[in-house]
Every structure is written in C-alpha cells, then in structure tokens.
Amino acid sequence: MDAKELAAEFGIAGVLDFTTAGSGLVKAVVTIDGVAGELCLQGAQVTRWEPPGARPVIFMSPNCIFAPGTAIRGGVPIIFPWFGPHRSAKEAPQHGFVRATPWQLDSVEKSGPGELTMTLSISSDEASSPFWPERYRVLCTVTFGRALSLEMTVQNRAGHAIAFEEALHTYFAVSDIAGVSVTGLAGKTYIDKTDGMQRKTQQGAVTLAKETDSLYLDTSGHFAIEDSQWHRLIAIDAAGAASTIVWNPWAEKGAAMRDLGDPAWRGMVCVENGNAADNEVRLAADSEHKMSTKIAVNAVG
DSSP states (O other), X not given: OOHHHHHHHHOBTTTEEEEEETTTEEEEEEXXXXXXXXXXXXTTEEEEEEOTTOOOOBOBOTTOOOOTTSOOSBSBOEEBSOSSSOSSOTTSOTTBSSTTSBOEEEEEEEEXXXXXXXXXXXXXXXXXXXXXXXXXEEEEEEEESSSEEEEEEEEEOSSSOEEEOXXXXXXXXXXXXXXXXXXXXXXXXXXXXXXXXXXXXXXXXXXXXXXXXXXXXSOOEEEXXXXXXXXXXXXXXXXXXXXXEEEEOHHHHHHHOTTTOTTXXXXXXXXXXXXXXXGOEEEOTTOEEEEEEEEEEEEOO
C-alpha cells in the first residue's frame, strides 16, 4: 500500500500519519504525548525516536539514501538470517535480505498511556534468498513511548530445524564517539573483527579510540551508553539475545562511506543486541524464537 492507503486504514489523527521519503519509501510518522518517532516500512526500520524535550537518541546519517532495495544508514536495521557477510557466499548481501525489503503493516494500537505500538511482518512468500532457502515468518513489534521497545519473533515454517543469525542493529546518537563509554560488557569474550577475528576479553567499560567492530558472546541483561558531554545515560535492556555488537567505522572508513562521511561517523555508535557467531539460533520445526530490546534515556549530572 502507498502512504495514502496506509493513512486511510491505520492513521490516527494527531498521532500517526504516513508520508513518502526519498525515492518512494513509505514512512510512518508518530507524535504522541511529546514523543516523536518514525518508521520506514522498508525493513520495518525505526528511523527516529525522541522522548519529550530530549536530543535525538537514534542516529540517522545526514547522507543516508532512502531508495528501494538500498540499506538505510542509521536507525534500527533488522538483521536476518545472517549477520555480516554470509559465511560461504561472498556475493550474498551483507546482513541478510530483510532489511532492504518492504514489510507489511499488520496492526496499530494505542497500547498504553502515551504509547503507540505497530506490528509488521515479512515471510518467505515476500522475501526469499537462494543463500538461505528456508520457509519462515518474522514479526517485528515496535512501541514508541517514553521508552522505545522492539521485539522480533522468528517463526520456523520450514518443516525441519533451521539455523540463523539475527540482530537489532541500533545506531545511537552521541555527542562525540571519543568521549562515550559502553558498560555491561566487562569480562565478556569478544571476537575482534578488526584484528583477524581474534578472541579477547573485555577489561572494564568499552571506550572507542579507533575502528571498532567487536562481537561479544554470551551476553545478557542490561547495558548502557554513558555520554557525559550530553549529560545522559542510554539504558539498553535485552532479552532473548546472547550477543552484543559494538561498532564504529572511525575516520578512514567512515569518511569513505558515501552514506555516512566525515564528520558524521563521530556522532554515532552501534550497540546491537542479537544472536550471532557462536550464539546463532537453532530453531526446531514449527516453533518460534523471540528477541527484544528496550531503550530508555536518563539524565545524569
């Protein structure tokens, strides 16, 4: 459906409208009790969330490309069914194939005081790949409110066990990447993708001073991004996700990325919850797996 048709079926006056971004991508625009949110139906990708009176929490590149079939740089891309490059097929698209495919909007509801929940879905009938020829359905439920909540449900319809990787690839806006830290990962083993996939142990909080692409294994629970310049702490609570990925391309790679550039790379950090590498999901036939992330912002002195 186009923006006009979606507005007629799902629109809520003063709360939810639909518009078109870039080269024809349909976007939902949410305004509820001072909360501002946006979601692109391509990829079911959140592209904005701002609590009342707050700075942007979700980073969007000023050079991102809104075009059919093109990954959107920023927001919360949904990664499935593999993370990063495909393990055996170099020609396969990075991070799977659902993030650059239109999803179906199934339902909208005012789920609580100051909250709006949208549920979207995609299945092998709409998006399939020769690199992962399984039958599946994925649901994504997004709640915009004073917290941002995302839940991803993968249903196995293949008739046999399947294996997959997944992630909610969240880009967070920060004052300056060199001045923030990520807590909650101390003592965890991580795969350092910038250093020959070596396995290392995290000592203390994660701080970034160079290109970082670290996949932490067997993580759970609560994480936070501490940003002293903006006097805030971004709290991240995950469930059903055993991996956490921290990423920033840094100066050379960031400047070379046409949909990011310099100095935009300095204002972002990805802290992603998912299941990847050793933590890939093995799902029995006719069963489902849920993973969720809840994000909130707290002011600090």
